[in-house]
Amino acid sequence: MKKIGVLTSGGDAPGMNAAIRAVVRKAIYHNIEVYGIKYGYQGLMEGNIERMEIGSVGDIIHRGGTILYSARSEAFKTDEGQQRGIEQLNKFGIEGLIIIGGDGSFRGAQKLTEKGYPCIGVPGTIDNDIAGTDFTIGFDTALNTIIEAVDKVRDTATSHKRTYIIEVMGRDAGDLALWAGLADGAESILIPEKQEDFSTVIDKLRRGHKRGKKHSIIVLAEGVGSGFEYGEKIEKETNLETRVTVLGHIQRGGSPSGSDRVLASRLGAKAVDLLLEGKAGRMVGIENNSLVDHDITKILNEQHTINQDMYKLSQELSI
Incomplete structure (x- = not known):
């Protein structure tokens, strides 16, 4: 293999640039040409492709977002769109493709592989919702962004004796909420995988208020419901002053943490190795701090699950 391509797709995640850097430099180290594809699969279909050199990825390891940009493409989900992408890859002589993104991005990689075009997926999503890996690129940075925000909210919650609901990302996966809630000592953690009864949430708040607790923090994953609706229900039920903070896309930005930079570098380099091995x-x-690889179709048919022991611990510590 003499030429490979790399693209980022779907939602951006801190550490994607570190992964791009690892792919480019690892490949050049092995005398392979690398081509960056801008704006994901949409850019692939349009031929928005350019050769990358060592300097192309200089001074990016600490930057959030993705220098290759990202986009979502409905057209690429069709056979015609996929064929257009393959035609562009053939035009540039690119023999293998590394795709950094989440499950939607991996479905594109799956389709290209089925059409005879070798692809390797690198998990990059702040939700940490991909099976077959303990962590995804961007999760640790997003987690620390939430923790920092909750720490600041706690200061004002204490000053005004308020209950605060912090709504975080996680449409189908509750890892961000679970980890942040445990790290911040939240009274309740509401995630899609575990629908805690509303009466339990209310009981915890009342018990805390009864023993003189000055504030309460509830971490809510967006997939469970609206933080504002929960806030209204809580205030109506308890008569406790309740405020809601929706963190939104701030969770996706920022300089990647040390853990995400190292993880992205290891995964990006491993992806090049797999292409060189003909896979x-x-x-x-990454599982138990060791690099692994899985069949992408198998991964897409599995569901990421939360750490049950962590969830149980969060319940035990929030009495």
Whole structure:
């Protein structure tokens, strides 16, 4: 293999640039040409492709977002769109493709591999919702962004004796809420995988208020429901002054943490190794701090699950 391509797709995540850097430099180290594809699969279909050199990825390891940009493409979900992408890859002589993104991005990699074009997936999403890996690129940075925000909210919650609901990202996965809630000592953690009864939430708040607690923090994953609706229900039920903070896309930005930079570098380099070994349709991941790779179709058919022991611990510590 003499030429490979790399693209980022779907939602951006801190550490994507570190992964791009690892792909480019690892490949050049092995005398392979690398081509960056801008704006994900949409850019692939349009031929928005350019050769990358060592200097192309200089001074980016600490930057959030992605220098290759990202986009969502409905057209690429069709056979015609996928064929257009393959035609562009053939035009540039690119023999293998590394795709950094989440499950939607991996479905594109799966389709290209089925059409005979070798692809390797690198998990990059702040939700940490991909099976086959303990952590995804961007999760640790987003987690620390939430923790910092909750720490600041706690200061004003204490000053005014208020209950605060912090709504975080996680449409289908509650890892961000679970980890942040445990790290911040939240009274309740509401996640899609575990629908805690509303009466339990109310009981915890009342018990805390009864023993003189000055404030309460509830962390809510967006997939559970609206933080504002929960806030209204809580205030109506308890008569406790309640405020809601929706963190939104601030969770996706910022300089990646040390953990995300190292993880992205390891996964990006491993993806190049797999292409050099002649493998295709694989996803790289990390399990028990060791690099692994899995069949991408198998991963797409599995569901990421939360750490049950962590959830149980969060319940035990929030009495």
